[in-house]
Amino acid sequence: MAVSSAPGKVYLFGEHAVVYGEPAVPCAIERRARVGVEQRADSKLRVHAEDLSLDGFTVEYGGSTDDRPDVDVSESLISAAMGYVDEAIAQVRDVTDEDEVGFDVTIESDIPLGAGLGSSAAVVVAAIDAAARELGVSLEADEIAERAYRTEHEVQDGQASRADTFCSATGGAVRVEGDDCRSIEAPDLPIVIGFDGGAGDTGQLVAGVRDLREEYGFAADTVEAIGDIVRRGEEALADGDLEELGRLMNFNHGLLSALGVSSRSLDTMVWAARDADAYGAKLTGAGGGGCIVALDPTPETETALSFTPGCEDAFRAELAEAGVKRLE
Numbered sequence: 001m002a003v004s005s006a007p008g009k010v011y012l013f014g015e016h017a018v019v020y021g022e023p024a025v026p027c028a029i030e031r032r033a034r035v036g037v038e039q040r041a042d043s044k045l046r047v048h049a050e051d052l053s054l055d056g057f058t059v060e061y062g063g064s065t066d067d068r069p070d071v072d073v074s075e076s077l078i079s080a081a082m083g084y085v086d087e088a089i090a091q092v093r094d095v096t097d098e099d100e101v102g103f104d105v106t107i108e109s110d111i112p113l114g115a116g117l118g119s120s121a122a123v124v125v126a127a128i129d130a131a132a133r134e135l136g137v138s139l140e141a142d143e144i145a146e147r148a149y150r151t152e153h154e155v156q157d158g159q160a161s162r163a164d165t166f167c168s169a170t171g172g173a174v175r176v177e178g179d180d181c182r183s184i185e186a187p188d189l190p191i192v193i194g195f196d197g198g199a200g201d202t203g204q205l206v207a208g209v210r211d212l213r214e215e216y217g218f219a220a221d222t223v224e225a226i227g228d229i230v231r232r233g234e235e236a237l238a239d240g241d242l243e244e245l246g247r248l249m250n251f252n253h254g255l256l257s258a259l260g261v262s263s264r265s266l267d268t269m270v271w272a273a274r275d276a277d278a279y280g281a282k283l284t285g286a287g288g289g290g291c292i293v294a295l296d297p298t299p300e301t302e303t304a305l306s307f308t309p310g311c312e313d314a315f316r317a318e319l320a321e322a323g324v325k326r327l328e
């Protein structure tokens, strides 16, 4: 049995625009997915996803869609559980040349699903590392990031950037622009997260921005303007200038909102954070529902969020220095 963990992330700047080649700056946070992988005697894949539904459930099948199990959960939940893990395992079979190998996979995660904190990337990165090690292959972080990117790209219908997967594999703060992925220095940031209890559909939200961008020149300009914000944000990050970072995050949120990926509850949480004198606040990840990220060294924002209707959970997040970790 091999067990690996990988962190989730928040976007300081640049989600969505990064899909069109603009830069983005995500930061790994200390909320992790742990994936245990044990080789089976047959070629089946069995996934136990502890946190995927309220009850958790187990899916076992032979690996083809016609061979789906007869379990008491909806087909969409099964696809949700299987999609990323299935493809991650396919990547490991490919990289190790072990086409017929089967696994028992167990997933436990502190990262809310579909909420903008990169749960999919964390699960995929940890699964790839653990499955490869279970077969005696130790992959470098760059190779894990590459294989995890291919997984997200496949599952998200060809619409994924390298940002989430590179960030989860390497940890820390990163900068991603097209194929260029690098780690960057970041000061200790006072990150506060508000979670509305909901989720957004990454594929649908990305497709919505793509359509707007094709229809309206000003939507394409908005995507480019987000790239300009990111470049200014990198300077503010290097200077440790929290006030400027906050202003730019506010601006970035406004443009994401214009692109149609915010929601009432995300906007409400963003305003609650601003009213509490956070330096700035924005949605993080694909949007549609899920999480906002704010910068505030005082307890005010966390307290204000915890009293905000529509905010289900408010918590502080530490930057995760480490990306993928080998636990067993």
Ligand SMILES: Nc1ncnc2c1ncn2[C@@H]1O[C@H](COP(=O)(O)OP(=O)(O)OP(=O)(O)O)[C@@H](O)[C@H]1O
Binding pocket: 033, 049, 050, 051, 052, 079, 080, 081, 082, 083, 084, 107, 108, 109, 112, 113, 114, 115, 116, 117, 118, 119, 120, 121, 123, 164, 200, 201, 202, 203, 284, 285, 286, 287
């Ligand atoms: N604990 C888990 N167990 C099994 N699968 C998981 C788990 N967490 C996430 N996943 C997979 O990731 C999917 C959610 O990925 P999605 O990209 O929509 O959201 P996210 O990664 O949380 O947010 P974002 O991409 O906006 O940062 C789930 O539908 C599921 O397939």
Ligand SMILES: C[C@@](O)(CCO)CC(=O)[O-]
Binding pocket: 014, 015, 016, 017, 018, 019, 116, 118, 159, 160, 161, 162, 163, 164, 202, 206, 285, 286
């Ligand atoms: C919306 C998006 O930019 C971030 C999702 O966390 C999609 C991607 O980069 O693949």
Ligand SMILES: [Mg+2]
Binding pocket: 118, 119, 120, 121, 164, 202
């Ligand atoms: Mg994701």
